[in-house]
Amino acid sequence: MLSAQHINKSFSGVQVLHDVHFSLLAGEVHALLGENGAGKSTLLKTLFGMYRPDSGTLSVAGTPVVLGSPKDAQAQGIAMIHQELALIPELSVAQNVLLGNEGRELLNYGRMQARVRPFLEQVGLNVHPATPVKRLTIAQQQMVEIARAVARQARIIIMDEPTSSLTTHEIGQLYRVVRDLTARGVGIIYVSHHFDEIEELADRVTVLRDGRYIGTVRQRDVTQDQLVTMMVGRELVAQTAPPERTPGAVRLDVRGLSSNVFREVSLQVRAGEVVTLAGLIGAGRTEVLRAIYGADPSTGGEVRLEGVLMSRRTPADMMGRGVGFIAEDRRHQGIVPDARVSVNMMLTSWAKGKVGVGERDMLRAVEPQIQQLGIRPANPHQIIRRLSGGNQQKVILGRWLSAGCDLLLIDEPTRGIDVASKADIYALIDDLARSGVAVLMVSSELPEVLRLSDRILVMREGRLAGELARADASEERILALATGVHTHAKDPAVA
Template sequence: MTVLPVTELLSAQHINKSFSGVHVLKDVQFLLRAGEVHALLGENGAGKSTLLKTLFGIYIPDSGILAVGGQPVTMHSPKDAQTHGIAMIHQELALIPELSVAQNVLLGNEGREVLNYAQMEARVRPFLAQVGLNIAPNTPVKRLTIAQQQMVEIARAVARQARIIIMDEPTSSLTTHEIEQLYVVVRELTASGVGIIYVSHHFDEIEALADRVTVLRDGNYIGTVDQKDVTQDQLVTMMVGRELAAQGTFVERTPGAVRLDVRGLNRNGVFEDISLQVHAGEVVTLAGLIGAGRTEVLRAIYGADPITSGQIELDGQPVPRPSPAVMMLRGVGFIAEDRRQQGIVPDAKVSVNMMLTSWAKGLVSVREADMRRSVEPQMQALGIRPANPNQTIRRLSGGNQQKVILGRWLAAGCGVLLIDEPTRGIDVASKADIYTLVDELARQGVAVLMVSSELPEVLRLSDRILVMREGRLAGELSRAQASEERILALATGAQTHAKDSNVHAV
């Protein structure tokens, strides 16, 4: 039997990169082989994004060697990377919404000949078929789902004959079914010899797809291992440099009085007849599939989006015209799913971001010395790294940014907290910290209403679970009743549990 040699597609040797004197990558190694999925793991802030951007020509390393096909290369831009057969699917998709699918697939790869629309569409059809995307090439991208847009990005990489594809958190906004479709496409690509660098915080994805795993920690190369030879606990230890304490078990709580009471909330065409209560010291989760209306309900309760009809009461008192300003002054906090766009002021200091709500409520002065006295103990207590209140928040990892936002509401003393996807895009260590913070908020008597798409997270944190389907409440599960299977049955309308007497239909 002849053993075929392993083809080296891309390698990085002794890569170093600094920004403003801060060493972000330190002697980092990486090797991608043809036909493999090579996962890149590390906590937020470990250097993953910097390494990916270096491999894609966005950053130029201060020192070290990049090689494609065993030959050293110098890449000064993404265009150089594309010339070497490298494509990158960013977490924030880089498509032009107003253009058609065909135009986006061929963008930058049109060739010298002038193509009319019919020729463009004919040219891209094989690429769409290869990634399993059954849509008309003339469809505007803005009409597609996130999953379909992701497949358009992959089709563009295929059209450019990329042999190396970088996927950065590709499933962060996908449903379970859409994730399975992505797996099929990834396996077909690697079967054709394409090498894929795959970044994810979800260990089930790593187990399902990865051949090898490289771990970074604090900008340092920790090691590369065969995925089948290591456990999740071993990978976590490599990532954080210690055995991570378990994310904890559910903390038994004794809920108090009703703090948030929502009755018959409607928004035409979005959600219908939403009624729920959240008690002091209780965590209630809105579960369901993406598109079920969970985020829209949360935003409507906070007054960020209008409602058609319904009533909202806080501590027994009606809120006739909810708005973010009114709700904030009434002690309601809101943490949006998209923290970069809606949760932080990226170029402002950490101290400013943490004190925004306290300023608005007149609880703290704008003097820098006063801010530092308020912020520094909070940063220490929340485990925010680095603990420098004068650093701009955009330089913090996603997990530390989320801790700052939670700290903002802790400092302002909210009685009700609405949280949308609390750990989206957050590494395993920061996720455990966030769970502890949510437990602490509940212990202090805060009423927490949460949206989460991660079922283990839902089961870990929730006292009660309200499942939404197609804009309506499909059922309620107590903690004792809840399981992943029952949640999914309610979310999808599956008949297998429709007769389950333990499930309370709404």
């Protein structure tokens, strides 16, 4: 159905893909695995015509093709569902589904909606075609993307981290759509860092490492540990919780903080401890973090830093008081995409006047951080948007390590990041806490919450539903508080 042979690609003299091979059969789910920086995104964009390979051949249905643009790929029956969804929020569902493929229905909205309904039904999306996309949930928007691929009669669909923002129920819905598509003969290239998804859906798995093809295996013939070894070139030490930390004085004291999304949130974070806000998507966790930092308005309550009332909070005020903030949306709120790694890493240090703006001063400050954090490629001049998500996250962490902070607010620290990069970031967060930094974190991954946290504050529907000490926490107890469904265990925290 699709074949890529001897693919090579470089950017600014840095080789990103080295003699890579990949093939896709009709009606199969072929998972693509690799660490952040392994070359997965570059290969996907090459298969979708966003990048031209320096050498190698691409074939569709046995015929060699040249994909010079996404339009060329679409003409060959290839569609791509990007991790960052490519929809136009102000347009309707119908307009987005038929975008670039409107035909005679362009100015006839009734016909356009009628034409779209069968595609929405096929992907199980029960919304009116006239609904503006901006009113849909992330999961519904993703189904609009898949409906668009179906409308274009795509025979090959590339899905890049499709579950990164979905709830458990929504993930189940996606699984059903994927199985329906493959039953119709559609081939799917599936990228995920979650091994349970690979086990659930994939027929075959191809692994890349450092831009090189490592191998292709049948999913049912390998274990998770074997796949991890293929990905990283070594066996990973099992991730266990670090030894207990001894917290110090209160760094952050939040009392009765409220907004239009959450109500009466009170919490404390001490020096040298990691506190995590857990809960379901939509519970208000991100909004609490942003309100504390002054990025979003609050309607009541107070925030104190080391006992000092922050009555007027802006991100600049909080940064000046030693507070760092790492947003969930790296692409839009964490990086300057077209700037170099060195510039992105020094933004906060420049704002604080800690580092000169000269090239020599900047490189002197940045190069040790790049080595310490294991950023790949280790090139301070690389444009940051060309780095993988895991390496971009390391650059953002490096920004606050360079500038220094007493309190770090982190929203979904390992979203879309591979298993090896997660281990690196866990170690960095642990090191920060042991150095005396207070860390307040939001995470939707329960193993991560249990691995990193000294205390866990669980939110439900905009309110704090309870607190769990590290020794008392389990996935079941966290979910019981997050959903309001009591377990049968004798647990006073959830009774």
